[in-house]
Amino acid sequence: LLCLMYIIHLVSSSILCSNTNCTVIPLNGKWYVTNNNGTLSLQGIIPGQIHLDLLRENIISEPYRGYNDEKLTWIALEDKWIYTRNITIDSNFDKYEKVILCFEGIDTIASVFLRDEEDKHFLFNASNQH
Numbered sequence: 198l199l200c201l202m203y204i205i206h207l208v209s210s211s212i213l214c215s216n217t218n219c220t221v222i223p224l225n226g227k228w229y230v231t232n233n234n235g236t237l238s239l240q241g242i243i244p245g246q247i248h249l250d251l252l253r254e255n256i257i258s259e260p261y262r263g264y265n266d267e268k269l270t271w272i273a274l275e276d277k278w279i280y281t282r283n284i285t286i287d288s289n290f291d292k293y294e295k296v297i298l299c300f301e302g303i304d305t306i307a308s309v310f311l312r313d314e315e316d317k318h319f320l321f322n323a324s325n326q327h
Contacts, residue, residue, distance in 0.1 A: 220293075222284055233277040246304065247278045 230241035241250040303323040
């Protein structure tokens with residue numbers, strides 16, 4: 198039995214199936230990051246974390262130098278850090294029998310949504326390292 202699958206894969210670009218009817222979209226790489234109120238907007242990298250993204254964009258200083266860690270507590274106190282990325286799926290997407298969204302790790306707390314041009318669709322919440 199052949200099953201058409203569409204795999205959206207976060208973090209790793211490895212192929213998850215050997216079936217010729219399988220399409221993989223790796224989601225690691227460049228993302229966009231904003232804080233909850235939109236006052237900060239920058240490029241993020243997945244896999245990664247907000248401190249590394251802020252450091253790479255020269256928004257913060259090295260967290261482990263001197264007393265910088267105390268000066269950077271605002272990062273953890275920020276209500277939300279929102280990572281987004283646009284992906285392009287092929288025109289046959291609706292013909293696949295199965296779509297797999299694969300995460301190799303979600304750190305601590307996250308809400309995962311998929312958004313099309315019209316709606317945002319809630320998928321799940323993570324409340325610990327997964």
